Amino acid sequence: MEVPILKQGHYLIASIQSALTDADLSQLREALITRVGKFRARGVIVDVTALDVMDSFAVRTLRDIAHMARLRGAETVIVGIQPEVAFAMVQLGLTLKGVATALDLEEGLAFLNQHPEGRLPDRPSPGRNPRG
Amino acid sequence: MADEVRLAIAADVDVVQARQRGRELASEAGFSNGDQTVIAAAISEIARNIVNYAKRGEITLRLITNGDRQGVIVIAEDHGPGIRDVVQAMEDGYSTSGGLGLGLPGARRLMDEFEVHSVIGQGTTVTMTKWRRKTS
Numbered sequence: 001m002e003v004p005i006l007k008q009g010h011y012l013i014a015s016i017q018s019a020l021t022d023a024d025l026s027q028l029r030e031a032l033i034t035r036v037g038k039f040r041a042r043g044v045i046v047d048v049t050a051l052d053v054m055d056s057f058a059v060r061t062l063r064d065i066a067h068m069a070r071l072r073g074a075e076t077v078i079v080g081i082q083p084e085v086a087f088a089m090v091q092l093g094l095t096l097k098g099v100a101t102a103l104d105l106e107e108g109l110a111f112l113n114q115h116p117e118g119r120l121p122d123r124p125s126p127g128r129n130p131r132g
Numbered sequence: 133m134a135d136e137v138r139l140a141i142a143a144d145v146d147v148v149q150a151r152q153r154g155r156e157l158a159s160e161a162g163f164s165n166g167d168q169t170v171i172a173a174a175i176s177e178i179a180r181n182i183v184n185y186a187k188r189g190e191i192t193l194r195l196i197t198n199g200d201r202q203g204v205i206v207i208a209e210d211h212g213p214g215i216r217d218v219v220q221a222m223e224d225g226y227s228t229s230g231g232l233g234l235g236l237p238g239a240r241r242l243m244d245e246f247e248v249h250s251v252i253g254q255g256t257t258v259t260m261t262k263w264r265r266k267t268s
Contacts, residue, residue: 019148019152020148021144021145021147021148022144022147022180023144052155052169052172053151053155053169053172053173053176054173055151055173055176055177055180056177056180056231056232056234056235056238057176057180057231059232060231060232082169083166084165084166084168084169084170085169087166087169087170088166088169088170088172088173088242089173091170091173091238091241091242092173092177092234092238092239092241092242093224093234093237093238093241094232094234094238
């Protein structure tokens with residue numbers, strides 16, 4: 001099942017509607033990375049509110065989306081991880097380290113507005129490591 | 133739903149189907165929403181292992197009782213290549229498929245009982261059980 005991707009200003013919003021197979025997740029990754037370039041997007045929001053399970057493949061794919069989008073100049077925020085899903089993820093050892101998350105779509109948009117691409121607090125600021 | 137469900141696992145859609153059926157069975161047995169998610173996540177990991185390593189196999193989901201306790205047992209069986217080193221396969225971060233290496237160790241953390249039996253060249257059986265907490 002294909003995930004609809006909406007364009008809103010400089011952001012892309014992927015709203016997952018139902019359970020996804022591994023192939024669906026990979027397709028979402030390709031579609032988002034292509035569209036970051038096509039629409040010159042600065043931010044990507046993946047809304048996972050509808051996902052009732054996130055296993056290692058789903059988490060790896062979301063992490064890949066975030067890292068690939070960053071290499072293309074866009075920040076990614078994962079929004080809507082449900083409390084039970086978060087609990088199971090932690091038990092599985094899945095942390096989404098290095099990937100921004102927010103409670104819901106509204107918070108995700110606020111996060112992107114506050115952290116334009118290249119100014120995330122966990123990223124080295126330009127000039128701090130001139131040789132890097 | 134019957135107290136036992138057998139599912140053929142051969143593709144990624146079967147992985148989704150297996151975890152959804154597992155959730156349904158757990159819900160029927162009165163597990164909390166949180167425990168249903170935990171069971172579904174564990175099933176997802178071991179079902180994916182079947183597809184990745186053995187191509188095909190079978191998952192059996194069964195409701196069980198032990199005295200006044202009720203639980204769900206999940207048996208994942210395949211006739212794939214088997215696991216060369218089960219101890220290593222149970223370590224976090226060990227993977228021969230380029231994955232995160234959290235499948236087996238992660239599933240073990242999610243469930244109450246967990247057992248892997250594997251014979252090289254013959255296949256692998258993972259048996260795992262989650263018991264319903266008295267308060268849930």
